[in-house]
Amino acid sequence: MIRNPVLPGFNPDPSFCRVGEDYYLATSTFEWYPGVQIHHSRDLVNWRLVARPLDRAGLLDMRGEPDSCGIWAPCLSHDGERFWLVYTDVKRYDGSFKDAPNYITACETVDGAWSDPWHVNSSGFDPSLFHDDDGRKWFVNMRWNHRGPGSGCNPAHDAFDGILLQEWSPERGLVGEAVNIYPGTDRGLTEAPHLFKRDGWYYLTTAEGGTGYDHAVTMARARDIRGPYETHPAKHVITAKGTGGPIQRTGHGQYVETHWGRHYHSFLMGRPIPGPDGAGRFCPLGRETGLEEVVWRDGWLWLAAGGTVPREAVPAPVEVEPTAPAPVVRERWDRLPPEFQWLRTPEPGRIFRCEGDALVLTGRESIGSWFEQALVARRQEHLAYAAETVVEFAPDTYQQAAGLVTYYNRFKHHVLWLTWENGGPALVVASCPGDWPEGRLSYPAEPVPVGPGPVELRVEVDGAAQRFLWRQGGEWSQIGPVLDASVLSDEGGRGEHGSFTGNFVGMFAMDLTGRAREARFRRFGYRPGA
Known part of the structure; x- marks a missing residue:
């Protein structure tokens, strides 16, 4: 069939x-x-x-x-x-x-x-x-x-x-x-x-x-x-x-x-x-x-x-077995895997490069930019899924951030990023739940301080519910509340004719200071049916 x-x-x-x-x-x-x-x-x-x-x-x-x-x-x-x-x-x-x-x-x-x-x-x-x-x-x-x-x-x-x-x-x-x-x-x-x-x-x-x-x-x-x-x-x-x-x-x-x-x-x-x-x-x-x-x-x-x-x-014209969906875990970055895309620019070398053991994102403009943002993501293909990554990033100002994002467009996204808050590196949940046309962010959780070194980030989505998790050498811990995933859809925000693309999940980095600070992502996994 x-x-x-x-x-x-x-x-x-x-x-x-x-x-x-x-x-x-x-x-x-x-x-x-x-x-x-x-x-x-x-x-x-x-x-x-x-x-x-x-x-x-x-x-x-x-x-x-x-x-x-x-x-x-x-x-x-x-x-x-x-x-x-x-x-x-x-x-x-x-x-x-x-x-x-x-x-x-x-x-x-x-x-x-x-x-x-x-x-x-x-x-x-x-x-x-x-x-x-x-x-x-x-x-x-x-x-x-x-x-x-x-x-x-x-x-x-x-x-x-x-x-x-x-x-x-x-x-x-x-x-x-x-x-x-x-x-x-x-x-x-x-x-x-x-x-x-x-x-x-x-x-x-x-x-x-x-x-x-x-x-x-x-x-x-x-x-x-x-x-x-x-x-x-x-x-x-x-x-x-x-x-x-x-x-x-x-x-x-x-x-x-x-x-x-x-x-x-x-x-x-x-x-x-x-x-x-x-x-x-x-x-x-x-x-x-x-x-x-x-x-x-x-x-x-x-x-x-x-x-x-x-x-x-x-009914299909021939008898054949359909290919079942399977987890996809990317741990080598000799080239960008085929499921990933980025936004708008024909100059990808300015926003990312593949170094074998890591996908390196170069921090550019904000997550709301229409010009040049370092966001590399893949389509959400299942009603329930989990995605996770490992990021190495050393911010020294809140104007630098890198992390894991569920992204529909500049007005509809949720992001867990590693940034600088309260005198040190910290994880922050930022959300833009369909706020058109202003595109203002909300912050539904207090920043969580982290130590130096890699940080693992995870998102779990089940229908209209989404939650972020993190760990650094221990067990997974939820950060922030359960978020409304339904906004990340054509019907969210302006409604079905206001935008009509689809939801992505991926990696993001920004540096508004102009210093182009880099973030290294060593793994990205996408698993259906979380």
Whole structure:
């Protein structure tokens, strides 16, 4: 069986691509560097991270970009010769404008060195590239309308002003007139267009309803690529709106016909759990990636099991055992392990280096910075987990700190750091529980003095509850109260449309004095099901 999600943790906006008997899922990374995650599978059950292609300044530089900006909704495709990757680097979130330049890069192999990008336009986001039978390439993206009420073509949301289509080539760029081919339905927030062709029809799928609990995959078709497009008889192929099952927030995906002759559609999803004291619901793992089997009936796609809500377990095209999650303990740092990323900067040498026996973080800006902060972390992939590390750090002022952090964004994080308080080194719990827009820290516990030498730090998370622990040659001791982990989610702070990435756990160092004091982390362990 295919067990949803197939990519647990922060892996949204899945572009689904087949090349022969190989399958790829490309997902958004927002402000995390390097940009775009590409996973590979040959059975649709087991997936392995094989590339993060946007790995140099010429392809991506996100310094100064706000939370939940950066890489939105990539599209991975193959034209028979090369892979093509289309992506948006969103520079602004709040306000009337998005400032969303769209780019295309290409590579003969998915894990190779991708070309310098072609800048295409900035008219909207969520672009894709369609390779037609005649060799022509078509660029498709939603159009963003900054003008306000009454000015757009969609009756539900003026800012989402339809889907644009325009021919593109590497030699000439955009060619001819841009045509608005689809206004969307009354669900609104029409975005994430993907085109494919079958039996003489051009099919368009879009995401609608926003990326929260009203999300959906909408389908339309036309005989001519420029339209007119008629909407699916049920409007939405996939949506969990108004249902109470374990899989929610479903939408934004792409169709693939497999070499086995069966058909599947990717989608993003959330798995909400109750908040503190059973109140509300939140998705601590952010927006994840799932797959569902689809069938053709009367020229339209439908979920194979009926309805519009994807299943947790889906029949796979081949019989294979899924890989069980296992603890991951990193004790060697010859290179940065593949599960780790950092924030925004294309100059990682300024914030960390690998020295074999230690990951060395160079203290830079604060944990709330949008420019250059030494934070190296991995995704939370389980509803319950434990993570621990060993840090060596010698602060001599409270403006220097290093430690263990659970991090969603600059407004939503909890951190246990080693700093300088009351005349000596001490452990301090600092928390920013969704305080937008100020981003003020609170300190729910008194500082705990520690002696010289390495200090072990640990965090345990179980649903909405989180606690920090520490030790220095003895038993583990809890420091501070049980913290609210539910804030570290899309629903925390501003709410589900205020931010939409995912939760990470990792290592952090800062030095606001400008002396770039270093912290050595000798081990990092992540264990599911603590």
